[in-house]
Amino acid sequence: MPDTALPSPAPSPVPAPVRPLAKGTLGRRLVVRVAVLVAVVAMGLSTVVALAAYNIQISQVDTRLGLALDRETRRVGGGVGGGPSGPSPGGQVIGTITATQTAATISGAILVDRSGNNTGVGFETLSTDALGQLAALNLATDTKTTIQLSGYGLYRVAAATDGTNRVIVGIPMGEVASAMTTLLLYEALLAGVVIAGAVFVARSVVVNSLAPLNRLAATATAVSNLPLETGEVEGIVRVPHSDTDPVSEVGRVGLAFNHMLDNVEGALAARHASEVKLRQFVADASHELRNPLAAIRGYAELTRRERSQLSATMAHALTRIESESDRMSTLVEDLLLLARLDSGPALDLAPTDLTEVVLNATSDARVAGPDHHWSLSLPDEPVYAMGDRYRLHQVLANLLANARTHTPPGTDVRTAVRVENGRAVLTVTDNGPGIPAGLQAQVFERFTRADTSRVRKQGGSSTGLGLAIVVAVVTAHHGTASVQSEPGRTVFTISIPSAPAPARG
Known part of the structure; x- marks a missing residue:
């Protein structure tokens, strides 16, 4: 059902100031994006540095591995030391694995000086599982690879042949792994510090940069209210x-x-x-x-x-x-x-009994329009509003006159008053032909009229100012006026602030 209402004159509530980095603000999005960008850059740099450090250490290990492999190949081929029964001349790299393979069988393998001395006492034969891993390796000449040797940890291994035997040499990667772990921990700590610093700096920069925009928004908000x-x-x-x-x-x-x-x-x-x-x-x-x-x-x-x-x-x-x-x-x-x-308007505001106003206005309407049926709907207790008694009577009289003038004889016109959500509500309802849909949006404007030929035929007159006066008086009382209309039912509603009943005595 169409509803035409007069906008409330009360200003819109002023929104609370928005914090610079509150959820959904441009400042917060900028800080988050800067933090993400710095985090990506820091992670990228850390990855590059870690890979470079790893490659440098692997290169150093491979150089040592090549020297050890060359030495062990000469020793095995020259018969010096006789295989796994003793250390090779010139000492060994601590923890180096040396294994001699004939055909597909490891004839012997030792873990050289894991205890830190080269006297032969610290040498031990590799376990069966480790020997199996070494035997399964398919290393071409000059190929180096990293394996997890069962029971002994991570090793970098290479193989060579002297024409008869195949020598496999391995160097432990424990130091490399330890160094890389330390490097990654330092990089993670440094990246965290850099990201936290970037967030702090970005926050300060964004807040200071957006301060003029926030002041502009505050000015716009003040003007809009x-x-x-x-x-x-x-x-x-x-x-x-x-x-x-x-x-x-x-x-x-x-x-x-x-x-x-x-x-x-x-x-x-x-x-x-x-x-x-x-x-x-x-x-x-x-x-x-x-x-x-x-x-x-x-x-x-x-x-x-x-x-x-x-x-x-x-x-x-x-x-x-x-x-x-x-x-x-x-x-x-x-x-x-x-x-x-x-x-x-100079209103004489006082607690006004709207029930009495309705009774008096309806009584006058019965005299002026005896060919209409007038009825009332009143609460058990009087309804009071802070208003001007004369002006409120004029509002209701204009609404009743409007119903009398623009509806045919025999129309039922019902006036009601009630309290709703702390406001006094007056309604005038009739079962007349209704207000045309094209006229409802302008019904409260000045000099808005219905079909004048119909008005004159009924013997009434209309200046087109009655409802405009209703709106002006209601607005002066900090209230609202609205209309809902369809064929067979039209309701004018007036809502104004209610007031407590005056003390007796």
Whole structure:
């Protein structure tokens, strides 16, 4: 069902200031992106450094491995030392594995001096599992590889042949692994420090860089909460001069925003001045028209004494003059009232019993429209509102007159009052033909009329100001007016702040 309502004059609540790095803010997104970028760069650099260090150490191990392999090949081929029964001349690399392979069988293998001396006492034969791993290796000449030797740890191994025997030499990678572990730990610690420092620096830079933008947003928020619909332009703030430097992007936005506010202020000032002049003109014209209209009405009423002596045409003309002067007087009074309301109504606010207002207004409507069916829906207890009794009676009288004028005889018109969510609510409901859909959006505007031919046929009259007066009075009471209409049901609703019942005695 269509619903047309008058916007509440109360300003929108001012949103709470947003923290610079609150969730969803541009500042937070920038800091997170900078942190992610620094983390990726730090991880990339750490990876490159770790790989370079690993390759350097592997190169050094391979050089040692090549020397050991060459020495062991000469020893086995020359028969010096006789294989695994003793150390080779010149000493061994501590922990070096030496194995001699004939055909597919390891004839002997020793772990050289794992205890740290070269006297032969520290030599031991490899385990069966380790011998099996060495026998399974398929190493080409000059090929070096890293294996996890069962029971002995990580080794870098290579093989060579003297034409008859195949010599396999291995060098432990424990020192390399330990050095790489230490390097990775230091790199992780350094990367963490760098990322934390980047976040701290980025946070400071972003907060300081976005401070002008936040001040611009605060200015825009302050302006958006000004009651500009009244046309009054006092108190429009501007972006500070320090934030309007055209060199920076934010400065250009601030400068453009101030220029926009200047244009808005100028337009509002011109509009307000025009409205003030129009209100003054309407008030002055309405006031000046009251006296000549009173004179016309008086002379028209004076002719009633001699209308029996006039022709029918002349008598009808005088009757119409009297009727139209009454209508014009009503129009002038409504215009004068609207002008006064626009310029700031002087309301006599006090706790007002709306139940009594409804009873009196409905009683008057029954007298004015006996061909309609008038009914009431009242609560058990009186409903009070902080308002002007006379003006609220006028609001309800206008709504009832609107229902009487724009509905056919026999229409049911029901008036109700209730309290809802701390507000006093008045409703006027009828089962008439309803308001045309194209007219509902403008029903509260001035000089909006329904089908005038229908109004005149019913013998009523309409100035088009009744509902405009309703809205003006309700707005002055910090309330709202709305309408819901469809064929067979029209509801006008008035909502104003309620008030406690006055103390008795």
